[in-house]
């Protein structure tokens with residue numbers, strides 16, 4: 001009995017390490033964990049800019065996340081929500097893969113229920129249960145990468161939902177299940 005308990009304990013650290021590895025994985029490679037992750041954003045509706053290191057030393061930075069949440073608030077109502085940091089990782093990795101030197105132009109991020117309902121017209125492509133309502137989606141474009149190219153790179157990442165809005169020239173990414181439109 002004692003021997004069994006002892007051997008179980010001996011395995012525990014390995015099991016915990018394995019579990020934390022899985023919880024951590026997301027869209028990022030584990031080898032990139034020590035690399036600081038910076039995002040540069042320009043908001044197309046408020047005209048504001050933000051460059052922020054939202055992840056460093058293996059941790060998301062609370063203050064930076066709060067800055068991002070405020071920056072990505074519903075610009076129509078001023079309401080903000082804690083965004084899913086996973087969507088920042090998608091943007092970070094996408095920017096890297098696209099080889100862009102430009103800041104992201106933000107078209108839409110968090111949407112309050114009132115705003116989403118207002119935007120939801122037939123043929124608008126705005127979903128009733130939009131990931132924007134959950135703080136898990138961002139619509140972006142880049143000045144130095146075409147939206148079509150950006151869409152294709154985002155698709156190849158298989159990290160969540162990806163949408164291409166040709167007429168409005170932007171790409172939607174979210175941390176929902178992998179799908180595309």
Ligand SMILES: [Zn+2]
Nearest residue numbers: 137138139172
């Ligand atoms: Zn969207």
